[in-house]
Amino acid sequence: MAQIDNPIIGFLEEDARRLHHPYDNALVISVRIRDYNIHHILVDNGSSADILYYLAFQQMRIERERLVLTNAPLVRFRGIIVYPLDAVTLLVTVGDCPQQITKDITFFVVDCSSTYNAILG
Template identity: 50%
Template sequence: MSFNKEDARGVKQPHNDPLVITLTIERFNTKRILVDNSSSTDIMYLPAFQQLNLDPGRLHPFDSPLVSFSGDRVYPKGIVTLKVTVRTYPRQLTRQLDFLVVDCPSSYNVIIGRPTLNQWKVATSAYYLKVKFLTKDGVGEVKGDQVLAKECYQAVLAAKGNHTWTIEEEKEDKLEALEAVELVEGEAAKVMRIGTTLGLEMRTKLIQFLRENLDVFAWSHEDMPGISPKVIQHKLNVDPGRKPIQQRRRVFALEWNQAITDEVNKLL
């Protein structure tokens, strides 16, 4: 696939317009579709989802938020799989694509990001405002709509909106599986947990080391007598010259009393 002077025909130069195309989604011609190489996901905005008369039941939960370059976060309404056709027969592609449905203002209906661009093995040109892709019958192409691109871009600037989103990766703590080891036989309260991936020799040495140093463990408050106030102490930040005042008991509704009692029991 390559681009040449013929591909520039009809494109007003010079320009800095985004690449905005039209695709067939669920048999409907859908305009205002931004091709965004910097987007790590495919986006469909909620108004477009509704205008396509799609069943909300097709949405599946999606928990991770989307983050824009400006730091804005939005949680998608869900993820939906839709049939998308690019170009017309015979040089066309039809694929099932996953879109995150987002409810926030945008001048675009859909954003095609890297997942689809890589799946279709496309070549894009911001200069020629064109997308090219391989089919069984040769190279297909979709030309960008420069008029719509200008309108959408101006609307984005006026609204100070975001159109580039990435999925926020949740940092999962990959904890090693642990096993409980009784340091004192018959006393279930005096238990330590060690990793299950330890070798037999290392496991034996670690358990022996812990048992030899039982005196440094505090299993209850009674095991911590005589702690110096220089280490830690509890202090009430009150004026010693003031006389303590006991407040009158307040009366609450029954359901409030129960909620208060439950919270106090948690603290105790």
């Protein structure tokens, strides 16, 4: 499995050249986190944080001992402040061989409802 130190994941206008896209929909992807294929992950380049929702954290059966104390507040839409439970660093793989990137990402674990399992900021 190839590993790149500082990968850049991006999309150019030429990537969408032959696509018909009359909507401005969110980019929602699936990635591999630890040993799990996680679906419904929002890619939000306007966010400065990577977030893992607590329900997904529980379903992945990650030991609570892996959580690291954090006190960084997160500001949601409409200015609502959310305090993460803690943070956890997990191995994330995006893409398929031979074009894939594997990297450790530190997620803030947030206990609130969402239609997504995670947000990659």
